[in-house]
Amino acid sequence: NAGVTQTPKFQVLKTGQSMTLQCAQDMNHEYMSWYRQDPGMGLRLIHYSVGAGITDQGEVPNGYNVSRSTTEDFPLRLLSAAPSQTSVYFCASRAPGQGFTGELFFGEGSRLTVL
Amino acid sequence: QQQVKQSPQSLIVQKGGISIINCAYENTAFDYFPWYQQFPGKGPALLIAIRPDVSEKKEGRFTISFNKSAKQFSLHIMDSQPGDSATYFCAAATSGGYQKVTFGTGTKLQVIP
Numbered sequence: 001n002a003g004v005t006q007t008p009k010f011q012v013l014k015t016g017q018s019m020t021l022q023c024a025q026d027m028n029h030e031y032m033s034w035y036r037q038d039p040g041m042g043l044r045l046i047h048y049s050v051g052a053g054i055t056d057q058g059e060v061p062n063g064y065n066v067s068r069s070t071t072e073d074f075p076l077r078l079l080s081a082a083p084s085q086t087s088v089y090f091c092a093s094r095a096p097g098q099g100f101t102g103e104l105f106f107g108e109g110s111r112l113t114v115l
Numbered sequence: 116q117q118q119v120k121q122s123p124q125s126l127i128v129q130k131g132g133i134s135i136i137n138c139a140y141e142n143t144a145f146d147y148f149p150w151y152q153q154f155p156g157k158g159p160a161l162l163i164a165i166r167p168d169v170s171e172k173k174e175g176r177f178t179i180s181f182n183k184s185a186k187q188f189s190l191h192i193m194d195s196q197p198g199d200s201a202t203y204f205c206a207a208a209t210s211g212g213y214q215k216v217t218f219g220t221g222t223k224l225q226v227i228p
Binding site: 004035041042044045058090106108 | 221
C-alpha cells in the first residue's frame with residue numbers, strides 16, 4: 001500500500017519557468033489537498049479538492065493551479081515560478097465520510113527551489 | 116492572521132525530561148485538535164488528537180491537555196527520548212463543511228542524551 005506518493009522529490013527551477021508537482025493516492029480518499037511548509041510559517045493550505053471535478057482555494061492560492069480529473073490524482077501547477085515559491089510542498093488526503101478527527105495522510109514532500 | 120498560534124518555536128530537552136508545547140486558537144468553530152509529528156525528510160503524521168469536550172487525553176508518553184474556556188491546548192511528552200526529536204505541529208480541524216485542517220507554526224524539539 002503506497003499511500004500518498006509525490007513526485008519529484010527535488011526540483012530546481014528558474015524564475016518564470018512552469019512545472020507540475022504530481023500527487024497520487026491509492027486509498028480511495030475523496031479529499032486531497034496541497035500545503036506548503038516554510039520555516040516559521042508552519043503548513044499553509046494552497047488548494048484542496050473534495051472530489052473529482054471539485055477544487056477550491058486555500059489560504060495561499062496565488063501562483064498555483066490545480067485540477068482533479070480522477071479520485072487518485074491531484075497535480076499542483078506553478079504557472080510562472082517565483083523565488084517566493086521556494087518551499088517544501090506536501091500533498092495530503094483523508095478518508096471520506098463522517099467522523100473526521102483531523103487526520104490527514106501526507107506524502108513525503110517535494111522540495112522546490114526557484115532561482 | 117495565524118488562526119492557531121504555537122510556542123515555542125524550538126525546544127531542547129534532556130533525555131528523561133518533560134517536553135511541553137503550547138497552542139492557542141481563536142475560531143470556536145474548530146471541533147477537533149490533532150497533533151502531528153514530522154521527522155526530517157518526511158511528511159507529518161498524526162500523533163494524537165482530542166475533542167474539545169475532553170480535558171485530557173493520554174497515549175503512552177504523550178498527553179494532550181485542553182482548556183476550552185481559554186482556547187488553549189498543549190502537548191506534554193513525558194520521559195522524552197532522543198527518538199522523539201522531530202518537529203511537532205498542533206492543528207485545529209472542523210468536522211463540518213469541507214473539514215479543513217489549520218496548522219500551527221511548528222516546534223522543533225531536540226532531545227539530548
